[in-house]
Amino acid sequence: MHNRLRVLRAEREWSQADLGERLGVSRQAINAIETGKHIPSLPLVFRISDLFEQPIEAIFRPDDRPYPGSGKF
Secondary structure, three states: OEEOHHHHHHHOOOOHHHHHHHHOOOHHHHHHHHOOOOOOOHHHHHHHHHHHOOOHHHHEEOOOOOOOOOOOO
């Protein structure tokens, strides 16, 4: 599963630890999600979506589907 978490976090100049604190998870968990080593739980996906004020599908995509308007995976 691909995600835009690193990009969204960087736009706000948040460290992985900053984002983890806002979401109630560890820095290591954020790193694992950003690198695709861990797929977050549905409740965490909703918290991420709420925090960034974006729909889930604008943040997370299956491996075989590009982000809307990007033409990229």
